[in-house]
Amino acid sequence: MRENFESYRGELDRVRLTEESKQALVESLKRQTAIDRSGNGSRRLTMGTGRIAAAAAALCLLMTGAMAAVAASPTLRDQMFGNSAGYEQSSAFIGKSVEQNGWTVTITDCVGDDMDIYMGLEVTAPEGTILADGNYQFGTRPGDMDLTFLDMENGCQNWGIRQLPDDDPSDNTLNFMLHSGNFLDEGSYNGQRIQLKIYDLCKVWFDTERQETVCVPVCSGVWDFGEMTAAFPDSTIRLEPNVPVTTLDVEAAITEITISPISVQVCIEGDSLKGHHDWVPKNAPDGYYGCIDYQEIILYSEDGSTVTADYLRPSSGCRGGEADTGEEGQLLIRRTYSRSINGIITQLVDVDSLTAISVCGVMIPLK
Numbered sequence: 618m619r620e621n622f623e624s625y626r627g628e629l630d631r632v633r634l635t636e637e638s639k640q641a642l643v644e645s646l647k648r649q650t651a652i653d654r655s656g657n658g659s660r661r662l663t664m665g666t667g668r669i670a671a672a673a674a675a676l677c678l679l680m681t682g683a684m685a686a687v688a689a690s691p692t693l694r695d696q697m698f699g700n701s702a703g704y705e706q707s708s709a710f711i712g713k714s715v716e717q718n719g720w721t722v723t724i725t726d727c728v729g730d731d732m733d734i735y736m737g738l739e740v741t742a743p744e745g746t747i748l749a750d751g752n753y754q755f756g757t758r759p760g761d762m763d764l765t766f767l768d769m770e771n772g773c774q775n776w777g778i779r780q781l782p783d784d785d786p787s788d789n790t791l792n793f794m795l796h797s798g799n800f801l802d803e804g805s806y807n808g809q810r811i812q813l814k815i816y817d818l819c820k821v822w823f824d825t826e827r828q829e830t831v832c833v834p835v836c837s838g839v840w841d842f843g844e845m846t847a848a849f850p851d852s853t854i855r856l857e858p859n860v861p862v863t864t865l866d867v868e869a870a871i872t873e874i875t876i877s878p879i880s881v882q883v884c885i886e887g888d889s890l891k892g893h894h895d896w897v898p899k900n901a902p903d904g905y906y907g908c909i910d911y912q913e914i915i916l917y918s919e920d921g922s923t924v925t926a927d928y929l930r931p932s933s934g935c936r937g938g939e940a941d942t943g944e945e946g947q948l949l950i951r952r953t954y955s956r957s958i959n960g961i962i963t964q965l966v967d968v969d970s971l972t973a974i975s976v977c978g979v980m981i982p983l984k
Contacts, residue, residue, distance in 0.1 A: 689714070691726035692737025692792045696781045703878035703965025704728065706852035711736070713845060717838035719743040720818065724795075724842060728965070729849050730877035731805040732932065732951070735796050735962075738778070740818060742789040742836070750786035751822060754778070755793075755815045757832050763814040764797060767844070769804065775931060778815070779961060794961065798932060807851055813842045852968050853877040854983060862979045864912055864948070865893055871976055876983075878965040881914060881926045882951045883976055890946025894938040909933045909950050916954075916966060917973040924966055926952035 691710060698704040707728050714723040725737040742748055755761060755778055764776055775798040783791060795813075799806060818836045823829070854876040862871050862885060869887030876882075893908055900907040914926040930951040937944040955964035971983050 689723040689725045689739045689741070692739050692781070693726050693728050693735060693794065694737075696737070696784075696792050697794070697961070697963065698728070698965050701965055702967035702969065706850055706968060707878040707965060709847075709849040711845070713842060715840040715842055717840050718836055720836040720838070722815065722840045724813075724845075727847055727849060728879065729806045729847060730851075730853055730879045731799075731807070731875070732882070732930075733796065733798050733879055734806040734847055735794055738793040738795060740791040740793070744789065746789045747787055748783075748789060748791055748835075750783060751820055753780050753791055753793075753818060753820055753835070754832070755819070756817055757819060761816055762795075763812070764795075765812040766797075766799075766806075767810040767812060769799065769809060781961075798930070805851070806847055807849060809847050810844055811847055812844050815840050854968055854971070856981070856983075858981050860979060860981060862977050864977050865890065865897055865908060867893075869946070869948075871979065871981070874974060874976070874981065876916070876966075876968055876971065876974065878968055879962065880930065880951060880953045881916070881974070882949070883912070883914060885912075885948040885950070885976075887946055890935075890948065891937045891944075892940030893935070893946065895940055897938075906935075906938060908935050908938060909948050912948070912950055912977050913975070914950070914952060915975040916971055917975070918967070918970045919972055920970070924954050924964075926954055928953045928956050 689712065691708070693708065694700055694704055707730060708726055710726050711724045712726075714721050720743065721741045723739045723741070725739050727734060727736045729735065740748075740753075762778065776796060778793050778795045781792040781794055797806075816839055817834045819832045819834045821830060821832050824831045854874075856874040858871050858874060860871050862869055864885055867887070867889035869885050869890055871883060872886045873884035874882070894906050897906045897908045899905060901910045910929060916924045916926065918924070930953065933949055933951045935948050936942075937946040953962050953964075954966055955962065957963050973980055973982050973984075975981070
């Protein structure tokens with residue numbers, strides 16, 4: 618093992634890391650070690666010493682050749698979530714960069730769970746370039762990129778890249794967030810092999826005279842990150858309570874609950890829910906049947922505070938709503954805890970502090 622670490626050290630000596638980046642990497646490895654020692658059963662994804670060494674070696678390999686670690690801070694931490702407990706429980710430092718025509722794009726960090734993964738991107742223009750305040754995007758169309766999850770057949774049903782607020786319009790950097798959502802229960806995003814390629818950084822504005830959107834490249838090129846692995850702590854709480862609940866004015870059962878720092882998922886099932894579209898009105902915000910929109914879900918913390926899961930995810934849905942389908946009656950409710958006006962999540966929950974969850978008034982202890 619010592620010989621292996623000596624070879625890793627030789628690789629690391631050729632990598633350029635800022636002090637902040639080094640500290641972020643150290644903290645990430647510390648978290649993995651702490652998780653391995655915690656012995657929290659199925660709630661945690663453990664990483665033993667051998668896997669930590671392998672991760673360090675992989676990091677070295679990823680950052681040789683065209684890849685390099687650069688002076689980039691964790692974007693999602695700094696621009697969105699802060700150094701919060703929820704961020705620590707679901708994040709990993711990446712620090713993988715590609716340079717194209719003097720412009721460097723760095724995947725700084727990621728936040729993820731079974732159903733969603735978010736990656737922070739920092740764009741650094743050549744020294745002296747001023748990226749004036751405005752809207753930027755990759756490609757001539759929003760979300761124009763090649764994103765593949767090699768071990769999942771349909772790993773990114775809902776994905777895209779969004780620009781994050783620019784706290785200094787006079788400098789040469791921009792920040793973005795890449796999101797991918799997995800709605801087909803193909804397994805967790807954690808540990809998945811990813812290939813990512815993005816194109817042409819463009820500035821976008823609406824031309825009032827021409828009455829059309831104009832998209833002009835500020836740097837044409839392809840940033841190909843090759844293959845990488847998304848590996849972040851698994852802090853998800855998974856329960857199968859099978860407790861009775863009243864919803865849609867009928868008796869059913871809460872069969873599954875999944876709580877991560879990013880979102881909560883509740884599955885309610887029962888024969889009484891078959892054909893529920895016969896009596897549930899079309900009063901959902903989108904004008905569809907309101908069968909998954911109005912169940913109250915509240916999380917309770919040790920300090921007495923509460924968080925309400927309000928924001929319905931597109932992956933929510935129901936089965937057996939139509940009487941003639943023959944499907945089992947089921948409501949699958951997936952929600953985040955908060956979001957900004959453009960849909961970006963803004964709050965992560967400290968799952969280690971949670972003591973209970975209430976679903977439609979039914980209290981279920983978590984500790």
